[in-house]
Amino acid sequence: TVTYNTVIWGFCQQGLANQAFGLLSEMVKKCIDIDSFSCNILLEGFCRIELLKYAQWVKDNLENGGVFGNVISMNILIHAYCKAGEMNYALELMEKMEKEGIFPDIITYNTLIHGFCKTGLFIKAKDLIDKISVSSHNEEGDALVKIDDTKPNLITYTTLISAYCKRQGLEEALSLYEEMVKNGFLPDVVTYSSIIYGLCKHGKLTEAKLLLNEMGKMGVDPNHVTYTILVDLLLKAGNASEAVVLHGHMITRGILFDTVVYTSLIDGLFKTRKSYEAEEIFGLLTKLNIVPNCFTYTVLIDGRSKLGHISGAQSALKEMEERRLVPN
RNA sequence: GCGAUCUCGAGAAG
Numbered sequence: 001t002v003t004y005n006t007v008i009w010g011f012c013q014q015g016l017a018n019q020a021f022g023l024l025s026e027m028v029k030k031c032i033d034i035d036s037f038s039c040n041i042l043l044e045g046f047c048r049i050e051l052l053k054y055a056q057w058v059k060d061n062l063e064n065g066g067v068f069g070n071v072i073s074m075n076i077l078i079h080a081y082c083k084a085g086e087m088n089y090a091l092e093l094m095e096k097m098e099k100e101g102i103f104p105d106i107i108t109y110n111t112l113i114h115g116f117c118k119t120g121l122f123i124k125a126k127d128l129i130d131k132i133s134v135s136s137h138n139e140e141g142d143a144l145v146k147i148d149d150t151k152p153n154l155i156t157y158t159t160l161i162s163a164y165c166k167r168q169g170l171e172e173a174l175s176l177y178e179e180m181v182k183n184g185f186l187p188d189v190v191t192y193s194s195i196i197y198g199l200c201k202h203g204k205l206t207e208a209k210l211l212l213n214e215m216g217k218m219g220v221d222p223n224h225v226t227y228t229i230l231v232d233l234l235l236k237a238g239n240a241s242e243a244v245v246l247h248g249h250m251i252t253r254g255i256l257f258d259t260v261v262y263t264s265l266i267d268g269l270f271k272t273r274k275s276y277e278a279e280e281i282f283g284l285l286t287k288l289n290i291v292p293n294c295f296t297y298t299v300l301i302d303g304r305s306k307l308g309h310i311s312g313a314q315s316a317l318k319e320m321e322e323r324r325l326v327p328n
Numbered sequence: 329g330c331g332a333u334c335u336c337g338a339g340a341a342g
Contacts, residue, residue, distance in 0.1 A: 002333055003333090009334080037333055038333090038334090040333095041333065073334085074335090075336075078335090079335065079336070105335095106336080111336050113336090155336060158338075160337090161337090190337055191338080194338045195338090196338090196339095197338065225338055225339045226338080227339090232340065260339060260340050261340080262340090264341095267340065294341085295340055296341085298340095298342055299340075302342060
């Protein structure tokens, strides 16, 4: 079962949930148990390629076959609805699961809070946090049973802080940060990165750099995302020399360079009239084992087009299609 | 005895 699940997982990661689904019948034929892991891996696979209805269908069928979902299955579906902005369906699902005796956990709540934030419903997000912050009681109302694992955690706070940084004021984000620390949660690299992102977007680059130093002192190492935020903004703000310094730190500290890091660099270089360097980096990607994605090519096409290099832009488009990337 | 598979938060383009 675990072997099959691992293969199913592999297909799903590649966006091939349909083929993964085919393995289920093979399992049935060979009398290999299908468990809730098989179910959840597949559900996530269909959700990731946005075949939400199909995921639902698979789940219903598995349940008819005696394989029952759990809270994770529901979280996967709720997450998919949130991602699609269908908060009503997401909430409906949560009610449904409660009726079936599957209780939401903190991941369910975090998923919903993220969904609310993404659709701008901050009030609802806040309401939900308030609701899960109070101690739960057992059925007798004995106020004895405290269900701690549905109380807000670091991720709950970080979700909201990040959303505030993007869509509300920085002040709200920072006061929430203080509240979080007061409640005993120490920020991790994601929390710090979110705030650094907010500071950068509000033009507070000095503060952002200060925070970068502070997190190091607190024993939280910045990672490739943290650096991308800063390098991207420094470069695009015309502060190439500082961007280069940080880029150097990334190298000396052995930070991972992924497709996003490079795409951001290429874009920043094009936008600051350094197309030669931009092209140079793009040319190196294959050697560096970096697979350019749709974003990367759009940046390249945009950069070349705006310089009047139409044929270069066209060849980039062609190359993209050769790589079986679908232009959007 | 231990070990393989599932769900939540941060970054790039138009």
